[in-house]
Amino acid sequence: MxxxxxxxxxxxxxxxxxxxxxxxxxxxxxxxxxxxxxERLAGADPSATVRVEVSGTGRLRKLSIDPRGLRALDHEQLAQAVREAIVAAHLAMDERLTEVVQTLAGSPSDTAVPADPLAGHIRDVLRGE
Structure with missing residues (x-):
């Protein structure tokens, strides 16, 4: 630098x-x-019926569905649960990526870092919005 x-x-x-x-x-x-x-980062829907693992770069590595949880879900609810689990895993990936970038930039995570003007937009993309 x-x-x-x-x-x-x-x-x-x-x-x-x-x-x-x-x-x-x-x-x-x-x-x-x-x-x-x-790296593998995990996410699940709120009911923990659907669990996913993504790589640290966002690639879907694993998707598992608890058969007991399926009894209470129709096809649309299942699709929503899958989306929620993927979003949760992507948000975990976002946190991990932020840690890596802060380390590379030489700013420890416990110090105040100027707000990223694109952070909200990136979070929306990770949530699929």
Whole structure:
């Protein structure tokens, strides 16, 4: 981050250093995304009839439906329960991704981070709205 700050301040004398720094950032992000792909994050509908697991990058890995819970659900309620379970898993993925980004950015999760202007929109997308 040192070279990027200097570069943005008008001191463009170390382009090679800036490129090395951005290459390091790119490798760190690529490594973090690779690790996220291996993680499994769970979600369930409120009745816990439907449970899903997604990877840290949002890919659906597992879907299970408790047969006992099916007795109380018609096809539309089952579809809603599946959507709710997927949304819950995506929100867990969102929290994990936020942790990873904060770590990469060097800001611990317990410090105040400026509000992301797109956070609400991203949460709506994760909820399927």
């Amino acid at each position: 040192r070279r990027a700050d200097a570069f943005s301040a008008g001191r463009q004398d170390d382009v090679a250093g800036l490129l090395r720094e951005t290459d390091g950032w790119a490798r760190a992000v690529t490594g973090a995304l690779g690790e996220l792909e291996e």
